[in-house]
Amino acid sequence: MSSPAILVHRAVPYRDPEHQAEILTGPVTAALERGRRAIVVVDRRCRSELERALGGEAGVRYVQPEELHSAPPFTVAGRWSRTVRDAIAGGATGVCAVAQSVALPGIDSSYWTRLDLAIGYAMRALPVEMLCCFADRDGAREQAGALHDEFLVDGAAVPSTHRRDDxxxxxxxxxxxxxxxxxxxFVDAVELHRLSEMRRTVHRHGVLSGLGPARVEDLVLAVNELVSNGIEHGSGAPVLRMWRTPGGLVAEMTDTVPGRLAFPGLAAPSPAGERGRGLWLASELADVLQVWTADDDPGQVQGTVVRVVMNPP
Structure with a gap:
């Protein structure tokens, strides 16, 4: 199997953990032999079988599902993208990524659907072989096929006949x-001439929340990008709110004008692009970025709501 130059996103059906590990051994081994990184996020049973098949010193990076999926799906997709870009910057020729939907508190089927779609968008131009494992039960292939162009069935690529529009x-x-x-x-409707004042306010609350100097600067820049977007492309006077919560310092920009990006903040736009760079930069700087729009989530919000979270130190 040749190394992909861009994203190859496949659904991988399996019968049991032993069969799952057997299927994955081939592509993971091939990736490592070609100088690629291998990152695996599966349940304990599959990990145990895969470690037995590959050997404990194979060079695979295993991540606990509970650790990765501790954030909203678009944020998790962004984390995958950053991990791949970091691996390439470190000399890897690409990444073989293995994921598996698992039962976790507070996570439903919509989470996994949105995550699969977001991964496909965030890493579409990166050299990644993304293998999404699922238990091969009644109706499961149709559901997985709606999200993937191909299946990997016992080592062979098989086109999906169920692919649907993202x-x-x-x-x-x-x-x-x-x-x-x-x-x-605080609550503040920010206009262009008050951006400097807004930055000072955000900086003060970052310091009072115990964020270190670098994290405070990241927060100020992230919020500035969001509010500037609302001023330039929205109503001209977006509303900024902030909260101090157990999960971190939260900043929220709301605007009456709905956003028009289906996957906001997930990929850097082209240098010639006019939209999306601010959201992408905010996503890179913050621990969590979430966007709700009337287009993306009908009936959930009016206009646009963007939240960033900086986790506590």
């Missing part, structure tokens, strides 16, 4: 609406 699937699987966070630290 935008339709996103609308059928909306994310949860923004959670209520209580009384904010």
């Amino acid at each position: 935008h339709e699937l996103l609308q059928e699987n909306p994310q949860r609406p923004p959670a209520e966070l209580g009384v904010p630290l």
Whole structure:
């Protein structure tokens, strides 16, 4: 199997953990032999079988599913993208990535659908072989085939006959609406001439929340990008709110104008692109970025809501 120059995104059916490990051994071994990195996020049973087949010193990076999936799906897809870019910057020729949907608290089927779609978008131009494993039960191939162009069946690539439009699937699987966070630290409608004042306010709350100097600067830059987007491309006076929560410092920009990006913040636009760079930069700087739009999540919000979270130190 040749190394892909861009994303190859395949669904991998398996009968049991032993069969799953057997299927994965070939592509993971081939990737390592070609100077690629291998990152595997599977349950404990498959990991045990795969370690037995590959050997404990094979050079595979294993990640606990609970660790990776501790954020919204678009943020997780962004983390995958950054991991791949870091691997390439470190000398790897590409990445073989293995993932598996597992039962985790608070995560439903819409999470996995949105994650698969987001991964396909975030890594579409990166040299990645993404293998998404699923238990081969009744109806499972149709569901997985809706999200993938190909299956990997016992080592052979098989075209999917069930592939569906990404935008339709996103609308059928909306994310949860923004959670209520209580009384904010402040509420401010920011216009262009008050951007400097807004940055000083965000900086002060970052410091008071215990973020280190570098993290405070990242927060200020991320929020500045979001608010500037609202000023330039939205109503001209987006509303900024901030909260201090157990999960971190939250900044939220709301605007009455709906966004028009199906996968906001997931990939850097082309140098000639006019839209999307601010959201992508904010996603790179913050620990979590979430966007709700009337287009992406009908009935969930009016206009656009963008939240960034900086985790506590």
